Structure formats: C-alpha cells, structure tokens
Amino acid sequence: SIIDHWASESTWNLDIYSVSQDGRYIIVRHALVATETASLLTDAGHETVLVARTMLPGASVLGEHTASRLLQLHKPRHVAHLGRSPRVIRTHSDRITVGLDDGTQIDGDLAIVAHGTIPAAPSPWSGPDGIPVDTRLRTLAAPEQRIYAAGGLAIHHYPRHSSYRIDHWDDSAAQGVHAAHALLHDVGHGDDPGAYLPVATFSARVHGHTLTGAGHPALGTSTRVVSTEPLLVAHHLGDTLVALTGIDAVPLVHQYVSHLHESTLT
Template sequence: MPKHHVLILGSGAAGVAAARALASREDIRVTLAVRTGETPYTRMLIKGVAFGPTPPEMIKLPLPDVEVLSDTAVEVDTSAKEVQLASGTRLSYDALIVATGSRPRMLPADVGGEDAVTDAGRVGSLHSLEDALRVRRLLTGLGRPARVAIYGGGVIAAETASSLHSDGHIVTLISRSEVPGVTAFGAPVAERLAADHSARVLARLGRTVRHIEVTDTGVAITLDNDSPVVADFLVLALGTTPAAPAPWTGGIDVDDRLRTDAPHVYAAGGVAVHHDDALGTWRIDHWEDAAAQGTHAAQVALHELGLESDPDVYLPRSPYMAMVYGQMISGVGYSGDAEAHLEDGEEFVVRHETEGTVVGVTGIDSVGTVYQWGQRLHGVRA
C-alpha cells in the first residue's frame, strides 16, 4: 500500500527520468502530469523530423508504468501542498518534482515586424515537434532549395545550419557573437566552428536583427548595419528560458540537491536554476543532463521521505554531442564561464576549469576521450 504520493510535472527528459526512477516502488504512488494534449516525445530527435525522413511517431517517448494525467499544471500552492491543473482539478502531494522544461527565446521586443512575419508562418523556433513539422512542410512545399536564415549561434543553430547546408539549401547564419558557440563550447572549439560557418554558409557574425517584414516570397531581414538578408523563412535559435508554473515567474532556484525553498519541492531540467559555490549560477538545457537531474531529484525526494539514503549533491557530468559539417562536437559537464584550455596532443580536446578544477570537457572528433572525463569532473585539479 503506497504511503506517499510523488507528483511530477512535465513529461520531457527530466520528468520521465524521475518517473522511471520511482515506478517500481510499491511504497509510493507516482503521478506524471503531462501538458494537455501533448504526446511525450524525445526532443533531441526532432531534427530528424524537420530535415530527414523520421516520422513523428518514431520519436515518441516511452513512459514508465505510472499514473499519467494529460492536464497542464497551472499553479503550485506549496503551503497547501497542492497543484492546480488546467481542468480545475487540484492534486495533493507529499513530494513534488517540477520538470516543466523550457520555452524558446523569441526576438527582442525592439525588433520590428515580428508579429506580421509570425502570423505568416515565416519565422519560428526549432524547439518542439510542432516546430519540426512546420519546418518540414516549408522545406518540402517549396520544390526548390530553400533560403533559410538562422538567428543564433549555439548548438541548435550550428546543427540546423549544418543539416540544411548538407541538404543543399541556402543558409545565412546571423549571430550576435563574432565567435558563435563560445559559451556552449569554449573559445577553442567555437573558433574552429566559426571558421567552418564562414567557409560553408553565409555567415553574418557579430550582427543583430533590427527589422523583419513579410514579402511575396518570404521574409526580408534588416541587420543592425542596414545590410539585408532575404529568406524563405527565419529560424530562431536564441536559446531557451525556463517555463515554470505559477507562482514562479521564470526559472526555479534550487540548491545542490535540486531542492527549492519549499519543503519537499524539487526542480530538475531546463526549468531549474542552480547555485553553486564553484560554478556560480548555471542552467543546462540539454536532454542527457535533464534526465540525470530528474533521476537525482527523485532520489533526493525518496531520501527526504525517509525511504532512501542521501544521494549527495548534484553536479553536471552528462554527455552531449552534435554533428556539425561532418565533425562530431562532444562535451561533458559544464563549460559556461569556466576557463578553456586546449590540451596538447593529436586530439582536439578542451578542458574547462574553475579555480583549477576541471568542470567540463569539450572536443572535436574526440568523443571517446571527452566522454572518459565524465565521472572524473569536479574532482580533478588540472
């Protein structure tokens, strides 16, 4: 007979990982609240839907054997230990894991013309399955190579530019940074990547979008230096912002065990904002790290319900990879504001250090070496 009820909000990597970590226990009841009308899917596979032959049903995310509600979480009352859902239903909990993820960052408010272009279906992100299907329809409906502008410089922007370029489309990459990806990968990797962008696509680095407008054939973009970019559509890859239910207005602050300031309430994945003495304030929004956070949050919840031992602190060690222009960019841990040091040797491997401690590693075509660092991070001094 279950003694406790653990409620999980969100069915992405963090939420499903948390549910999976708890599903086999007979001493707790687990409820997974999914966004109304949404079929859970593996977000890191949506590029195959957008640019490849992958059918949407192939990226469906298998759910563990727990109670699943298709009802969006609207507001959390941490005093009453209740969650209000979109249907009006209120659910009580003994432990709550908020894993509602993130939403794509849109154009700044001072960019003119966004509403008209959005209404015309000529601008959007590549964050959801719906986004991927829209991009696929646009690409296949033209009957010719598409002119695609991408605004951004991180992982999504790089992968999107690479995929479109390899498929024969005409790509313009607009990046606010002259070295796009420097925050995600560190300067050594990002500098190589910037050179690759410039050699393969129309790279407009160190530029911002000032105005966009609909044309008869697509969208006209004006940059901050008045130079024009003409495209069939514009892909926004400006990063993400946390998507938390009320009463939170953005990200949810967590400590080193993913606990919020409310008893028995935890946050994991793209919605969680971490505070660490060594790493400072950080947020990681990629699939593997979100899953690891979800599992850890479940373990902490069990510990604080008196059911398991303390899993200790959470530190980012998860791997990621991205194929860009035929090169495999990989990483583990956290780079952020850490100092980047290119290692000596034949492989292109970069250590990211904070106060002499290695907190992340990135590399190009060196997946094995990079991934070997995973469990050594945060404990190895350079």
C-alpha cells in the same frame, strides 16, 4: 547514448525538405540548435546565411577553442554576418528580408530565429526565472516541504560560481534521478545522493563532424586544450575541471568524464 542528434531527432528534418528546394535560409542567432540546423540545410543542398551577435558565436557557452573550430567548419559553407543583430524583419509575398544593424539587407525564402528557451515553471514559481534549488534539488523557497525541481527549469548554484541552468535531455534525466534519490533519502529510504554536479554528455552533428561535451562548459572560467587532433578542451573553474568539449573526440571525452568536478591539483 552519448550521441543526441539535436536537430535530427527533432522535427526540423521532417519539414525542411518540403519548404523549398534549393531555398535560401537565414538563420538568426547561432547556438547549438542553429548550428546543427545550418549544417542539415547545407547538406540538403540549400543556401544558408548565418547572422550572429558576436564575432565568435558559441564562445560564451562552449569556450573559444571549440567555438573557433565550429566556425572553421561553417566558414567555407555559409555566408556569415558576425557581430551583427537584426533590426527589422519584413515578409513579402515571395521572400523574407532581414535588415541588420549595419544596414545590410538579406533576402531569403525563410528566416529561422533560434532564440533559445526560458523556463516555464508552474505556479507559484511562474515567471522566467525558473525554480532555484539547493544541492539536493529541493526548492529553496520551501526546503522543508519536500518539493523538488529538476530539468530545464531548475536553477542551480555551483560552489564559487553564480547560478546556472542546463537545458538538454540527458542532464534533465540525470537531475530527475538525483531528485528522486534525494526525496527517498529525505523520507528515510536511502543514502544521501550528495550534491548535484552536472556530468551528462551532449552532442551535435555539424558538417559531418561530431561536437561532444560533458558537464556544463559555461561554468568554466578558463579553458585548456588537452588535444588538438581531435580537439578536446577542458573547462576549469579555478582548479576544478567542470566540463569537456571536443570535436570528433567521443572516446576522449569518455576517458576524462570521470574526472569532472575533481580538482586538478589533487
């Protein structure tokens, strides 16, 4: 399904309510999981304080238009310390204090640090760098040995772009399917599946709205607003459409998703 409720399907909401009624939560970092967690906490009646390193959190991943719209959704609901980093985190018997780089001290009942993930590859690829793969998801280290990598630890290379890694469920599943087809082809049992190009969708619920994306927006070097209400943003690498992001734009994303990785000039 296009709707993967990042936080609601994970364990967050099982524990949030029992931690503290009318609690004050400090959320450090501001990517997708943090965004949805802040939304869930606020909807449950808690006070939430956001701390983000940049002035426009999420812009490097979602592009500035979609990140701006998300910030507009957050602003009336949370105190936000933007462009700030934590310098010190201290726990006390009844509270936790996060000290920021501008000297601000924030007190709360719980601090959540949403720091993202790094790949945990098995030996002999262990280390934080994941497993580099070719376009058919064969490991670059041993292309002749039919060793394939798919999912959050696979390091891909998009044509005319640098390496990238995608860490969400539907894309991991799509990569697994692609690797299986490549393996079958390599042993003479199927057609060449072609180069792996990310098209899977992802979504998050934020203050009653649905952020939806398809492909990997971070591959884009420019963005174009296709529609303002609902917001749909096209992410391009040169003249190639590499991703879509939108708010409350699920049908529109579906409409355009088949054009991912096509050149807009053809």
